[in-house]
Amino acid sequence: MDTFGLLAQGFLVALEPMNLLYALIGVTLGTAVGVLPGIGPALTVALLLPVTYKLDPAGSLIMFAGIYYGGMYGGSTTSILLNTPGESASIVTALEGNKMARKGRGGPALATAAIGSFVAGLIATFGLALIAPFIVKFALSFGPAEYFALMVLAFMTVSAAFGESSLRGLTALFLGLALGLIGIDLQTGQARLAFGIPDLLDGIEVTTLAVALFAIGETLTVAASRSSGDERIEPVKGSVWMSREDWSRSWKPWLRGTAIGFPIGAMPAGGAEIGTFLSYSVEKQLARKPEEFGHGAIEGVAGPEAANNASAAGTLVPLLTLGLPTTATAAIMLAGFQQFGLQPGPLLFANNSSLVWGLIASLLVANFMLLVLNLPLIGLWVRLLSIPRHWLYAGILVFATLGTIGANPSVFELGMLLAFGILGYLLRQFGYPIAPVVVGLILGPLAEQQLRRALAISQGDLTVLVHSPISIVLLTLAAAAVIVPLVMRARGRGKVLSQLAADED
Amino acid sequence: MTENNTSGTKRRPDRAAFVIAAVLAIIAGVIAWNTANMGGAGSYSRLGPTAFPYAIAAALFVLAVWTVFAALRHDFPEREPQQFGPVIWIVGGLAAQMLLLKFVGFSIATGLLFAATARGFGRGPLWMTIPIGIVLSFVVWFIFSKGLQLSLPAGPLERFILG
Amino acid sequence: MKHFVLASILGGLLALPAHAADYKIMAPAAPGGGWDQTARTMQTALQDEKISGSVQVNNVPGAGGTIGLAQFANQASGDPSQLIVGGYVMVGAILTNASPVTLDQVTPIARLTGEFEAIVVPAKSDIKDMAGLVAKLKADPGSVSWGGGSAGGTDHITAGLIAKAVGVDPTKVNYIAFSGGGEALAAILGGQVTVGISGYGEFESQIKAGELRIIGISSDEKVAGIDAPTFKEGGVDVSIQNWRMVAAAPGITDEQKAAISADVEKMVTSKSWKDALATKGWADTYLAGDEFKAQLAKDIESTSGILKDIGLVK
Numbered sequence: 001m002d003t004f005g006l007l008a009q010g011f012l013v014a015l016e017p018m019n020l021l022y023a024l025i026g027v028t029l030g031t032a033v034g035v036l037p038g039i040g041p042a043l044t045v046a047l048l049l050p051v052t053y054k055l056d057p058a059g060s061l062i063m064f065a066g067i068y069y070g071g072m073y074g075g076s077t078t079s080i081l082l083n084t085p086g087e088s089a090s091i092v093t094a095l096e097g098n099k100m101a102r103k104g105r106g107g108p109a110l111a112t113a114a115i116g117s118f119v120a121g122l123i124a125t126f127g128l129a130l131i132a133p134f135i136v137k138f139a140l141s142f143g144p145a146e147y148f149a150l151m152v153l154a155f156m157t158v159s160a161a162f163g164e165s166s167l168r169g170l171t172a173l174f175l176g177l178a179l180g181l182i183g184i185d186l187q188t189g190q191a192r193l194a195f196g197i198p199d200l201l202d203g204i205e206v207t208t209l210a211v212a213l214f215a216i217g218e219t220l221t222v223a224a225s226r227s228s229g230d231e232r233i234e235p236v237k238g239s240v241w242m243s244r245e246d247w248s249r250s251w252k253p254w255l256r257g258t259a260i261g262f263p264i265g266a267m268p269a270g271g272a273e274i275g276t277f278l279s280y281s282v283e284k285q286l287a288r289k290p291e292e293f294g295h296g297a298i299e300g301v302a303g304p305e306a307a308n309n310a311s312a313a314g315t316l317v318p319l320l321t322l323g324l325p326t327t328a329t330a331a332i333m334l335a336g337f338q339q340f341g342l343q344p345g346p347l348l349f350a351n352n353s354s355l356v357w358g359l360i361a362s363l364l365v366a367n368f369m370l371l372v373l374n375l376p377l378i379g380l381w382v383r384l385l386s387i388p389r390h391w392l393y394a395g396i397l398v399f400a401t402l403g404t405i406g407a408n409p410s411v412f413e414l415g416m417l418l419a420f421g422i423l424g425y426l427l428r429q430f431g432y433p434i435a436p437v438v439v440g441l442i443l444g445p446l447a448e449q450q451l452r453r454a455l456a457i458s459q460g461d462l463t464v465l466v467h468s469p470i471s472i473v474l475l476t477l478a479a480a481a482v483i484v485p486l487v488m489r490a491r492g493r494g495k496v497l498s499q500l501a502a503d504e505d
Numbered sequence: 506m507t508e509n510n511t512s513g514t515k516r517r518p519d520r521a522a523f524v525i526a527a528v529l530a531i532i533a534g535v536i537a538w539n540t541a542n543m544g545g546a547g548s549y550s551r552l553g554p555t556a557f558p559y560a561i562a563a564a565l566f567v568l569a570v571w572t573v574f575a576a577l578r579h580d581f582p583e584r585e586p587q588q589f590g591p592v593i594w595i596v597g598g599l600a601a602q603m604l605l606l607k608f609v610g611f612s613i614a615t616g617l618l619f620a621a622t623a624r625g626f627g628r629g630p631l632w633m634t635i636p637i638g639i640v641l642s643f644v645v646w647f648i649f650s651k652g653l654q655l656s657l658p659a660g661p662l663e664r665f666i667l668g
Numbered sequence: 669m670k671h672f673v674l675a676s677i678l679g680g681l682l683a684l685p686a687h688a689a690d691y692k693i694m695a696p697a698a699p700g701g702g703w704d705q706t707a708r709t710m711q712t713a714l715q716d717e718k719i720s721g722s723v724q725v726n727n728v729p730g731a732g733g734t735i736g737l738a739q740f741a742n743q744a745s746g747d748p749s750q751l752i753v754g755g756y757v758m759v760g761a762i763l764t765n766a767s768p769v770t771l772d773q774v775t776p777i778a779r780l781t782g783e784f785e786a787i788v789v790p791a792k793s794d795i796k797d798m799a800g801l802v803a804k805l806k807a808d809p810g811s812v813s814w815g816g817g818s819a820g821g822t823d824h825i826t827a828g829l830i831a832k833a834v835g836v837d838p839t840k841v842n843y844i845a846f847s848g849g850g851e852a853l854a855a856i857l858g859g860q861v862t863v864g865i866s867g868y869g870e871f872e873s874q875i876k877a878g879e880l881r882i883i884g885i886s887s888d889e890k891v892a893g894i895d896a897p898t899f900k901e902g903g904v905d906v907s908i909q910n911w912r913m914v915a916a917a918p919g920i921t922d923e924q925k926a927a928i929s930a931d932v933e934k935m936v937t938s939k940s941w942k943d944a945l946a947t948k949g950w951a952d953t954y955l956a957g958d959e960f961k962a963q964l965a966k967d968i969e970s971t972s973g974i975l976k977d978i979g980l981v982k
Contacts, residue, residue, distance in 0.1 A: 143860040144844075167575050171529065171568045177561050178536060184731070185554040186845045189764050189820035189980050192558060193539050198738065201731035201765060216599070223591035223625045390626035394619045394638070397595070401602060401618065402645060402657075405611065409658050410728075414603035422596065430525065431582040448557045453844050455552045457813045457861065 007129055010357030013058055014365050022059045023362050026066020027369045031074040058355055062362040064333060069121060069366045072312040073374065076113045076305055080106060093276070093308070096293065096300030103296050107378065108242045112250045112298055113305040114374045115242075119251075120258040120306035121367035124313035127262050129360045131317065144454035145464050149474035151447035168432045176440020179204050186445075187452050199412040208404055209441055212417045213434050215400040217424020219393045224425070250302040253283050257306030265314025279307035313363065320356060521584075522576030529569035536562040594625035610660015615642035690720035691931075693914075694744075694752045695727050696736020703733065706780065706912050707753045713941040719931050732761025738769040744917035748924035751777075755912040756822055759971050763981050764820040771964065775916040775925055778932050779960050781945065782911040782953035785826045785886035786868040786896065790859050791879055798884045798902025801863060802834050809840035815852045815861035819845045820980045822910045823865045825971060826886060828978040829906045830899070838977040856880065867910055868894060891951075911953060913960070929956060 013019060080097035093113065100109040142150075155173075182193045183203030194200040242250065257279040283303040284293050293300055319333065404417050427434060451465075458464035466472055540558040575581065598621025605614040619638030620631055628634065643666070646657050691714060695707035704727060711723040728736035733754055744750035752774060762770050789795045795804065805812050809831065816823030824845070828838040844861055846852035853871070856864035857879055864871065864880070874880040882896040886908045890898060899906045916928050935941055936954045945952055955963060975981040 143855065143858060165575075165580070167568065167571050167580070170564075171572070174561060174564050174568060175532075178532060178565065181536065181558050181561060184765075184818075186818050186847055188554045189818065189824075190543060190554050191765070192543065192554060193536065195539070198731050198735050198765070198767070201735075216595075219622070220592050220595055223595055223622075224587045224589065225585055388628070390623040390628035393626055394622035394634075395641075397599070397622045398615055398619050398638075398642060398645065401599070401615065405606065405657055409606065411603055411607065414599070414606070418596065418599045418603060421599065425592070429584055429587070430521065431584075444557075444561075449845075449847070452552045453846075456842060456844055459810050459842070460552075 006353060006357045007361060010359070010361035013355075013358030014062060014361035019059055019062045019358075019362065020365065022063040023066045023366045024369055024373075026063035027070040027366050027373055028066075030067035030070020030072075031370070031373065058358050061355060061359045062366075065359055065363045066366040066369070068312060068333065069117075069309070069363065069370055072309055073114070073117045073370055076117070076308070077110065077378075080109045080113065080301070093301055093304055096297050099296035100298065100301065105296065108246045108298065109296075109301050110378045111242045111375065112246060112302045114371060114378075116250065116254040116257065116302045116306040117309040118367060118371040119254045120261060120308075120310040121313060121370070122364065123255075123258045124262040124265075124310040125360060125363045125367060128313050128316055128320075128363070129357075142470070143468075144450045144457065145467055146470045146474065148447060148450040148454055148465065149471040149478070151443055151450060152475060152478045155443060155447070155478075165431065168430075169436055172427065172432045172434070173436035173440045176437040176442075177444040178440075179209065179437070180441045180444035180448075186449055187456070197412075199410065203445070204416070204441060205413070206438065206442055208413060208416055209420050210438050211400050211404060212420030213424035213427070213437060215396055216417065216421025217428055217434065219397055220421060220425035221428045222389070222393065246298055249288075249298050252286075253279070253299045253303035254306040256282060256286075257303040257308075258310040260303075261307030261310030262314045265311025265317075276304035276307045276311075279303040316363075320359075522572055522581050526569045526572035526576065529565050529572060533562040533565035533569065536565070591625035591627075594621050598622050598625070606658055608660065610663050611646045611657045612639050612643040612662050613660055615645070616640075690714075690749060691723045692750050693723060693725050694736055694740050694750070695725055696733035696740070696752060696754065696758070697727065702912065703753045703755060706914075709941070709944045710751075710753070710780075710914065710935065713935050713938055713944060714931070716940045717935065717938040719934050719938075731765050731767075733758040734761050734765050734767040734769070737762075737771075737774070738767065741769045741773040741918055746919040747917050748920045748928065750917045751928070752915050753912065754915060756910050756967065756971075759968055760820050760822070760825060760975065763972055763975050771915070771968070773918050775918060775920060776960060776964055777914050777916050777925070777929055778936070778956035779911045779913045779953055779963070780932075780936065781950040782909040783867040783869060783951060784891065784894075785822065785865060785908055785910065786871055786875075786882050786894075787884045787899075788856065788864045788871050788875065788880040788882050789862070790856060791881055792859075793862075793881065795863065795883065796881075798897065798899065798904060801883060802902075802904065804862075805831065805834065805836050809836050810842050812863065813842045813844050813861040814863055814865050815844050815846060815855045816865040817845065817852065818847065819843065820975065820978075822867075822908070824978070824980075825974050826906070826908050827865055828974045829908065829970075830904055832974065832977055833904050833906050838974065839979045841978070909953065913964075932956070 014023070076093045076097070080093060080101050097109045097113065100106060178193075180203070182200055184191050184194075184201050191201055260279045260282065261276070280300055280303060283297075283299040287293060287297060287299050289297065401414065401417065404413055424434060427437070454464050455462070466475065536558050540555050540562070543555060598618040601621065602614045602618040605617065616635055616637075616639030619641060620634035623629070623634045623638075624631060639662070643662065646659075646663060693707045693710060695704040697703040704725075707725045711725050714720040714723050728739055736752065737754065737758065740750070740752045744752075754771070759771070761767065787798075787801070789801075795801050801812070814823075814827045816827065818824070824843050827841050827843055831838045831841045844855070846855060852864060852866060853874065855861050857874065863883075868882075868885060871880055871882065875882050882894075884899045884902045884904070885891060885894055885896045886906065887898055888900070888907045890896075890901075914932060916925060920928075933956065936952070942952070972981065
């Protein structure tokens with residue numbers, strides 16, 4: 001059957017009334033939780049994962065799609081209105097969006113974000129439907145050596161987002177790598193750094209670390225910060241709708257943002273943030289009124305928001321075709337898929353084709369519902385944020401611990417949540433970026449296992465690592481990922497990138 | 506219930522950086538020590554389970570040294586003065602939830618966390634925020650535990666209301 | 669406030685007996701895995717057949733079930749309403765993790781289901797049968813890479829037993845551990861490893877699609893519906909079953925044990941249990957009483973032997 005036939009069949013699954021309902025619930029929950037500051041899509045999916053425990057695989061995946069897109073979009077609202085990025089991928093949105101909101105143009109800013117997200121999600125999901133099957137064909141030629149090269153590339157891309165200080169970026173990354181060592185070594189069954197504690201034998205849960213570093217660390221930081229007065233929410237003044245000029249200034253950035261965001265998200269070593277940074281700088285270069293940048297340029301909201309959502313769909317390409325989680329969100333989704341005995345990867349399309357095409361179709365459905373839900377409800381989301389901060393953060397902690405307790409109600413797990421929460425606070429205090437810690441924990445063990453598998457299969461022959469064209473290409477890209485930013489930085493153009501990355505989390 | 510907005514005195518960044526360097530070096534040492542004392546089984550593996558730990562320990566040690574140099578060059582960013590009262594309230598709330606969860610159930614333990622966090626942000630009094638937190642947590646418990654069959658620890662309160 | 673708390677504690681204590689579940693089953697694994705599914709299938713069957721009015725399942729994941737086992741042995745002692753699901757993987761995990769709590773500290777009731785291990789090669793592999801694999805293994809053990817689940821698990825143990833049975837040093841087995849079934853499967857299909865070893869169910873659809881060739885199955889006798897010789901027929905004297913069981917709490921009386929055994933027996937003969945097994949493709953390998961006890965002791969002994977031979981346990 002051809003792609004469109006499979007997709008049509010997918011729509012049959014996604015448009016079943018129950019599945020439509022799951023999509024609606026997912027979008028609503030995802031947006032509602034994703035809109036909370038400090039809770040990005042990773043946390044949103046992690047917190048709401050339990051909701052899907054009871055559903056059948058199709059319903060669960062469809063709700064995932066809704067939660068994922070909802071959470072991805074939800075972050076932009078807080079960025080624009082509160083100057084508090086809900087997640088790392090909406091930092092750029094805050095730069096121009098909040099300036100617009102302060103001028104009373106919060107309505108158009110939210111609208112261009114919502115419509116841009118829709119356009120990007122639509123195009124990128126079709127991209128997922130059309131390109132993913134081709135990538136599947138390559139997937140089986142990936143052996144441990146190629147995967148290892150891929151991990152190296154992923155590490156290099158992350159390093160580009162270290163921020164102003166390589167020292168602190170590397171330190172954060174190696175803290176994550178060290179945490180990744182804890183537990184039973186898969187290849188030999190030996191316990192490493194478990195100190196005889198049985199609870200550590202399975203290693204550190206990525207979700208526990210992410211929830212603790214982001215939600216609890218952020219809460220502690222905000223609470224301890226003396227300068228933080230009452231954050232005022234900008235009311236949406238004037239017309240909530242976009243003017244003709246807004247439209248004409250927005251549509252090209254939407255398309256360019258999609259074109260940048262999707263491939264970067266689909267690149268196993270990409271990441272939503274990087275797409276938004278690139279989109280922002282591209283729009284700034286191409287803008288008719290570049291002097292408006294920094295003072296509320298709508299292009300600076302439209303482009304990055306489109307890139308953000310396009311990369312959300314892009315991330316699903318390696319996840320579904322290679323089983324490779326390239327973001328914390330994807331890692332949590334991977335765990336969610338495994339919950340139902342589904343192993344995303346080369347064979348998912350073959351073994352569970354109706355489910356996969358159902359997911360792709362439901363991504364399109366979820367994307368549409370997101371628009372329907374958000375445009376009329378912009379006013380309501382604003383009100384959600386007018387919850388006083390003390391209640392807001394108290395509620396965030398209730399939900400953050402709920403996720404951990406729901407997954408594993410053990411004192412030890414909550415203890416780790418607390419310890420990592422304090423770690424997250426301290427890291428923020430001393431200007432260390434948070435994301436590399438989580439990335440290190442995710443990628444470190446993967447890279448190690450692949451390298452050791454490759455060398456075990458080759459019986460110790462190191463040339464296996466550069467044995468195939470794929471490995472060579474990936475390793476070359478990895479080298480370029482390190483060298484190009486260095487050159488850019490040397491020529492003074494990396495300033496925006498490094499400055500943005502510094503504010504990350 | 507006194508106001509204890511203990512304010513941290515502004516420390517010199519350099520000294521904190523030296524502490525960070527020391528912590529990194531200690532972590533490196535612990536990893537190396539633990540790896541060296543690992544059982545020597547599983548010999549069939551070409552690249553053994555000790556290679557990565559040693560590499561990471563070495564890297565952390567290098568980073569510790571680098572941190573010392575960065576500190577000497579005043580390369581650490583200025584920090585905002587911190588209030589430690591709120592941090593203690595929130596950490597205390599999390600600790601209380603962790604320790605009490607098994608005995609008093611989800612709603613009461615999480616209600617205490619809620620109230621302590623609100624207190625950390627300056628909102629009280631506790632006699633009002635604790636009941637609010639418990640009611641809210643009970644609603645959450647009810648939705649997730651009864652509605653979605655998630656196993657959240659039940660305590661006397663949950664059993665009382667549903668009994 | 670104080671009164672409120674007091675009242676709720678009192679109320680809770682009063683309400684407690686009325687809410688005690690007839691059975692409380694611990695699945696010592698995360699939701700979704702084999703043990704969790706076994707526990708939840710039991711829950712459905714026990715309730716549907718009215719053997720028990722109310723059955724609760726709780727998950728205590730971690731370390732091959734040993735964390736759940738330790739918690740169960742401590743907290744459930746003497747309580748006839750509590751059950752734990754476990755399996756062969758637990759036998760290995762207790763040994764490799766040096767778990768202080770062993771299966772001696774619970775009361776095993778019955779083996780419920782089981783799955784046999786299969787060895788497969790890619791369709792275009794030059795290994796045609798068990799004899800071909802043995803010849804290659806004897807010539808150069810390192811050149812045969814085995815793709816399967818985590819080190820020390822059933823797949824690894826089976827590979828070690830085969831090597832030992834044909835006179836190859838088990839520590840020379842070039843075993844490549846993969847974290848998930850799909851990951852191992854992809855490596856086998858892509859020809860990254862020489863042979864694949866895992867539960868038959870992992871490979872079933874690929875074998876039927878002709879992508880993989882099965883060269884042996886670990887049962888004692890040929891299994892209906894599986895067109896493959898047993899290891900023994902292939903000249904390797906190894907048989908192994910990755911089984912799942914149910915156990916009761918330590919310190920219960922013989923009458924209580926008999927009552928639980930009767931309930932479990934009623935459950936495994938029920939229609940809803942048999943239907944569930946058929947849907948999930950689990951083999952009914954029910955074994956209870958002294959026969960199970962003897963089989964368990966034998967499994968523990970042989971597992972401990974092979975784990976020492978492989979070098980995972982000192």
